[in-house]
Amino acid sequence: MQHTDTNGAARAVPATPFGLTPLAHRVALTSGWVRLGLAWLAGACGALAMPPFGFLPALCLALVPAVWLLDGAATASSRLGRRAGTALAAGVIGWAWGFGYLTAGLWWLGAAFLVEADQFAYLMPLGVLGLPAALGLFYGAGFAVARLLWSPGPARIAALAFGIGGAEWLRGQLFTGFPWNTLGMALGQNLWLMQAASVVGLYGLTVLAVLICAAPATLADPGGPGRAALRRLGPPGAALVLLAGLALGGALRLPSGPMPEVPGVRLRLVQAAIPQDARFNPRNREGILERYLGLSDSATAPDRQGLRDVTHVIWPESSFPFLIQRDPQALRRIGSALPPGTLLVTGAARADEPLPGERLRFYNSILMIGQDGIVGGRYDKLHLVPFGEYLPDPVDGLLRALGLKQFVAVPGGFTPGEAQERLPLAVPGLPPVAPSICYEAIFPGAVAPHRERPGLLLNVTNDGWFGDTPGPRQHFAQARLRAVEEGIPLVRAANTGISAVVDPYGRVTGMLSVGTEGVLDRPLPRNLRESPPYGRFGDVLFCAMLLGCLSLAVVARVRRASGQSRGALL
Template sequence: MDTGWSRPARLDLGGLAHRVALTAGWTRLVLAWLAGACGALAMPPFGLVPALALALVPAVWLLDGAATGASRTGRRLGTLLAAARIGWAWGFGYGVAGLWWLGAAFLVEADQFAYLLPLGVLGLPAVLGLFFGAGFAAARLVWSRGPARVLALAFGLSLSEWLRGHLFTGFPWNSLGMALGQNLWLMQAASWLGLYGLTVIAVALAAAPATLADAGEGRTRSAPSLGALAALALLAAAGYARVPAAATPDVPGVRLRLVQPAIPQDARFNPRNRDGILSRYLGLSDSAIGPEARGLADVTHLIWPESAFPFLIQRDPRALAEIVAALPPGTHLVTGAARADEPLPGERLRFYNAIMVIGPDGFVGSTYDKVHLVPFGEYLPAPVDEILRALGLKQFVAVPGGFTAGEPGGHLAVPGLPPVAPSICYEAIFPGAVASRRERPGLILNVTNDGWFGDTPGPRQHFAQARLRAVEEGLPLVRAANTGISAIVDPYGRIIGSLPLGTEAVLDGRLPESLGEATIFVRFGDVNFAVLLLMCLSAAVAARLVRLPRHGFGADVEKGTGSG
């Protein structure tokens, strides 16, 4: 009897995967772009880890069909080029959805930079997409018909992410491993594997559900997904066991105050605001934030963010005198500040984005100059800098000739603090590069100005990546940001205290101790990442050589065209 009700149709994953694999032309590229854009939801501030699966599962299916349409004479090359195009479109979508907020920087001085906005919002993701294209092509080179193709994708994408973080000065922003690098328990694996090791695991786990669409017995299809869930649970359990229930002990005698002035970016570098900005810093620094607080009298170390002044403090005795007068005996100021070196005969004045230490008696003498400068933000890259200047282009920061990079290595010596591993702005996003390996420091100090990007995902992504460095290194993180997020983080990644984005405030806190021993990542660097990468490559190559019986829909779409 017809009751008017019908059973809903069961989702036919095999049919869906088959249709995805058979797409071609612009349809294929648009689908790859949308899948990549979905993957950005796994990044901060959203942190939707399943979104990475929604991005990588279609990527597997699209790569399954990369050989369709390839001519018989150039099938291997045609297949690899098709895979590269799929990867580029996927990476382009991932970049646009994850980095659109870069456009805010072009609107700070809109009269000078707004016309370049498309280069930031679309141009950079398009360039970064080339890395993903290379990763997809490398995966397709060792592609097979069975579950091991998931490991082929983990190999190709993880290798390309490592290259993205190292080539052409490197830009590892939103590396895919950050999908696992936000949860307190899951991020603990970074102390063993680092960000790029997390990337291998994240890609393999997120791509595993693609095999649910394969032909064959249910247990065979579901084994990779069940294995991925088990691995994720094991990772979380290991992280839970690593994080102690008790709070991390504090370094005796250290009382920190982080100042977050929230100065608008369009006012920050205007010399006419000199007196107002300095008064704002000094007023906030000595504010009593509690009934029993005594302002700076309770503080041993005062931290100001990157480029705190619209002038060169080393060449402004009056400003320096005001700062020194405000510091109680025993209190030291650690501040971001531009500085200039006296030029040699015939050379221009060299400017540095620096961190300086100032005590009650003036400059202490310890200075750190930023090593990893932001291309186009702080300098125009050679050898095209002269050409770009001739076309009227200049870096965002209005410094004649741009900043000069400092010399790498060494710690910042601050009286009363353990050796400091300093970093300015996006230097904190580079795994393995925030601390010297020659002498173990006691903390990571990151001063930054994320005011360029307003209330967007950018500053939140920046903080999440800096936080992961604390776990990798086993060091506490002290972070002062102009507009936020300022925070104190212990060596397990636990946030001891923080200030919300966009607020004008100060944060008082103690300095957590570092871990007694260096982490596995500190001792071995990317060796464990390389081992994981080699394991994925070996499994993928072995599966390709074994020539397993055809049991995936990928085999169906390649019938008559070869395996590619």
């Protein structure tokens, strides 16, 4: 039997005791559409490691073939030269892998195009296939960088962790960022394993996930007993130890009892489960308002008296199919339903009065309503959803000329908030609030202000666009991880679910599942007295992990090059 080394030369190798060497050899020697199809299929398997499935071994089934495919990338030739051709071949493999991973993980985006099918159904391929194909370029770049650092043996696992870790970070930053289903979420949904996010954050979990789940690829490395066996068995053994250490450390970090509660705070989260096609229809305004008011004042137990038992009622994103601040009658109805001392915190669209010659500007906001109408401050969403809430400026005119528009029917799209950085929202009766709307909660390090430590993360959202699919569950899992990273409890109100209260360790104290209509009454857990390392240092430790992986890969490659040079001289 022969094995192809990193320079493209075939050499005879003995099979391993695990019988994986022939399989790895066959995978490495694939080419053309077979290679791309195998990469796509491997990536698609990785989606099973994401919520709601959480099957961690699926990420092994995704990354182990990726290592073997990159082993075989050296067989590619190019007019650019062997090194550039190898990187290009690796990039194509990475793009196909990422395309498969994201297609299998984001297929539910298609549901949004069917809410108003007469207007958007024809665009479904752009969301279901176009977005994964575009985002797959990040994985292509990551695989190409990893292959440039490649060398036989365990160090190539570190090279892959460096390439994918850097690519995932860039995916969360560039072009407004979209860190959805970052590979670290494979570890970030298990209560014990997610505790590591308090130290290294989501992107640090990504590096750990690649190191752990790609390590079994070395079981197929050729060689006999002795040092070769150690090189073959060492990475999987180290991966198991690392995984067990993360689980043990997480279990020890969790306190034995519930978190202390913020005194005097009694929250009621309202989940009306209004179908998306009815939610924004102005003809339903009276029925929607009555539904929210009726649920808000419902008695959940014989000893509960509805709104009289709560201090803060929380409604989800865009609760009204009209501009509430311009409807005095609706404000009076809400105010009359609220007992003294009870405050409504709600998502709502609002509009600013335009200056002469300017168009009306609309904002996706969080407002507070009391007995006397709108009170206190507000929060305007900073990080808008491209194509969902606005059309990006460089292509806005072109897309509108083609008849395309954003999903939310707001003339000209929403305007982002004017704050330069996220500031706490002062809500009477609550500790300082770090507000976020919809997918703002998926961005690590961006949900809480750094100048003043908040007492809770408040996320209002409307996942009704995506129905009963993995989408809302993935969204909740990512928001939940922010609580662990920052050491701050999460209060989340969603139209169709998942609404929940999560303590600063990621423990769910109460939840309304997808599609459930009802209310959730819960006290507010306290935050941790001090920010965990990630809350203080952000991605600094993640960068140190990347540097460590890079160093291992470079040292191994230099040693191999030095060994080949000495061999040539002899």
